[in-house]
Amino acid sequence: MSRLLKFNIFRYNPEESSSRPRMEEFVLEETDSMTLFIALNRLREEQDPALQFDFCCRAGICGSCGMVINGRPGLACHTKTQDLPGEITLLPLPVFKLVGDLSVDTGSWFREMYTRTESWIHTDKAFDPCALEERMENRDAIAIYELERCVECGCCISACGTARLRDDFLGAAGLTRVGRFLIDPRDQRTNDDHYEIIGNDMGIFGCMGLLACEDVCPKHLPLQNQLGFLRRKMGITSLKRLFFKG
Ligand code: SF4
Ligand code: SF4
Ligand code: FES
Numbered sequence: 652m653s654r655l656l657k658f659n660i661f662r663y664n665p666e667e668s669s670s671r672p673r674m675e676e677f678v679l680e681e682t683d684s685m686t687l688f689i690a691l692n693r694l695r696e697e698q699d700p701a702l703q704f705d706f707c708c709r710a711g712i713c714g715s716c717g718m719v720i721n722g723r724p725g726l727a728c729h730t731k732t733q734d735l736p737g738e739i740t741l742l743p744l745p746v747f748k749l750v751g752d753l754s755v756d757t758g759s760w761f762r763e764m765y766t767r768t769e770s771w772i773h774t775d776k777a778f779d780p781c782a783l784e785e786r787m788e789n790r791d792a793i794a795i796y797e798l799e800r801c802v803e804c805g806c807c808i809s810a811c812g813t814a815r816l817r818d819d820f821l822g823a824a825g826l827t828r829v830g831r832f833l834i835d836p837r838d839q840r841t842n843d844d845h846y847e848i849i850g851n852d853m854g855i856f857g858c859m860g861l862l863a864c865e866d867v868c869p870k871h872l873p874l875q876n877q878l879g880f881l882r883r884k885m886g887i888t889s890l891k892r893l894f895f896k897g
Contacts, residue, residue, distance in 0.1 A: 656679050687718075720740075807874065
């Protein structure tokens with residue numbers, strides 16, 4: 652006999668002046684291999700068409716279905732109800748702007764982060780459309796690819812104590828983005844250039860190192876290694892700036 656799942660879901664529509672933040676209860680019969688994506692769609696189709704949440708790919712690729720599932724940020728399409736208790740509490744990801752119910756605006760946060768970290772290859776080489784493709788060491792390509800797997804779900808930011816305290820903190824996703832360009836041999840920026848962006852409390856020195864980000868990342872990015880790498884790099888850069896400049 653299948654379980655009856657009890658859902659406690661955060662409801663609030665900031666666009667409606669009469670709306671008040673509250674929790675609402677729903678009950679749904681569990682089906683085989685049910686994911687939270689399936690459950691939420693059924694709740695919207697069968698019980699409340701106004702329920703707001705985000706989905707796109709249903710396959711852990713687009714990163715849009717991040718939410719807090721029984722106290723832990725995660726992807727709803729990647730979460731099977733059979734791995735959860737019979738009572739499931741769903742909240743929107745904190746830190747990001749609430750669109751309504753479980754839907755948040757991660758896009759604006761990531762766009763601003765990309766602008767702040769100048770998230771593109773910096774080179775003074777003129778672009779030649781006829782030039783042969785330049786080979787990159789396999790080791791470098793694999794290391795860059797590993798960091799490019801981020802799906803911008805925002806789970807690491809929502810789990811981060813520093814990001815909850817200060818809205819200008821770059822978080823693991825932002826810092827990892829800087830690390831991705833730091834190891835790219837095509838990018839001509841120096842450690843000093845990167846220090847200007849992340850050598851402060853908004854960057855790597857604001858990180859408390861408790862690694863909630865690594866715990867919740869649904870794509871298992873090597874966030875712990877990246878944060879350690881950046882802390883060492885920027886620590887050495889800061890000492891060099893202190894002793895060998897001005
Ligand atoms: S280790 Fe740093 S980036 Fe990760 S959750 Fe903690 S403070 Fe945030
Ligand atoms: S680093 Fe992981 S948790 Fe953070 S946004 Fe990227 S995929 Fe999501
Ligand atoms: S719907 Fe795309 S990651 Fe969940």
